[in-house]
Amino acid sequence: MKTATYLAIVLLLTFARASAQNNIVVLQTDFGLKDGAVSAMKGVAMGVSPGLKIFDLTHEIPNYNIWEASYRLFQTISYWPKGTVFVSVVDPGVGTSRKSVVMKTKTGQFIVTPDNGTLTHVAEAFGVAEIREIDEAVNRRKASGKSYTFHGRDVYVYTAARLAAGVITYQQVGKALPNKVVAMPYQHATYTDGVLKGTIDVLDVQYGNIWTDINDDLVAKLNLKYGDVLHFKIFNKGLPVYEGDAPYSKTFGDVPEGKPLAYLNSLLQLSFALNMGSFADIYKIGSGSDWSVEVGKR
The missing domain is CATH 2.40.30.90 (Bacterial fluorinating enzyme like)
Structure with a gap:
């Protein structure tokens, strides 16, 4: 009886995990493609799981332009299936006290990003189901603790890959935060x-x-x-x-x-x-x- 109960729990957890993730990771940065930064991020993701499907949203966001990063997410997210994990790294405050988060939209997608205004449009358009702060003690690439300027590689894409591949559940990203993002003010229509x-x-x-x-x-x-x-x-x-x-x-x-x-x-x-x-x-x-x-x- 105990064995049957245990197996049932395992099956339920497996189903819940599989239903949340779909092995798709979509990347957005302001890095450009002139050097190896984007390639390094993809390599980290593939190191987590070679079965991931990795796509580019854009890497041509103007330098430090958080507003455009926010808009480009809004422009594309609705066309991707539930469970897709987006990584957006436009992070002029890298290494500072801004929070590193994973937001789940009410439409079922996940966005891994600094909470610096990047979530403005998506939160308004698709709603915030939940936000969790990344626990870097668990969700950080091994042996990267001395690096403070490439969280896109060491924290964000690593966490995204683990989430998309089902290595971790959304709850294992880190502690839940209030369902409110840092939002940039603007003239609403x-x-x-x-x-x-x-x-x-x-x-x-x-x-x-x-x-x-x-x-x-x-x-x-x-x-x-x-x-x-x-x-x-x-x-x-x-x-x-x-x-x-x-x-x-x-x-x-x-x-x-x-x-x-x-x-x-x-x-x-x-x-x-x-x-x-x-x-x-x-x-x-x-x-x-x-x-x-x-x-x-x-």
Whole structure:
């Protein structure tokens, strides 16, 4: 009887562990690919379990840009299955008192990261199921205790690999913390009296398009038809840097080459672009919490 009970418990624990992990690790850093840093992280992960499937989100986050790290996680997480473990290392405070955590979203993904603002967008968009602080006495690469500047290799990807492979359960990451993350302040998208306000969350960097946090539900309040003209203003730290008009369009080819347009991007957020041109480069527009936009129907 005792043997049967023991086996039942083992089976339950095994099932619980397997249902939480799927052997997938997704990496994001501001390291670039000019040296061996990213390769070292992947090597550590494979050393934990050669059966892991390791993917790159991006390693081209601008240096120290926590805001963009936060947004890029938001941009991609919903397309990955439950149990996927993300590692985000944009960590200008490496070695300081900022907490190293693993957050579980209410949609079932895990993010291993410093709690320095990187979780801002994900926590708001997908909800916080639980947060645990990494116990480095257990979840740190062996013989790495003298290294203080590469937690991405020695702590974050090591912990992520152990979690994704089922070597540890989520509870074994470390102690539970209050379900509240360090969040960066910014202008949340609003609609008031015919005016949309929001933040320029990020640039579509390859093409220089301007992506805002104003979603399609808010845009619908303007009762737009394709071809209607929007008047918009862009501000940096509250100071105006651009003002102009653009037709609300379905796609880039709806306007002549070089002309502006407003459209819903792939995340169904209001965006601005130049057909076959870089809006950001030509008009010197940036992104992040200091960049805001106001939009109304002409």
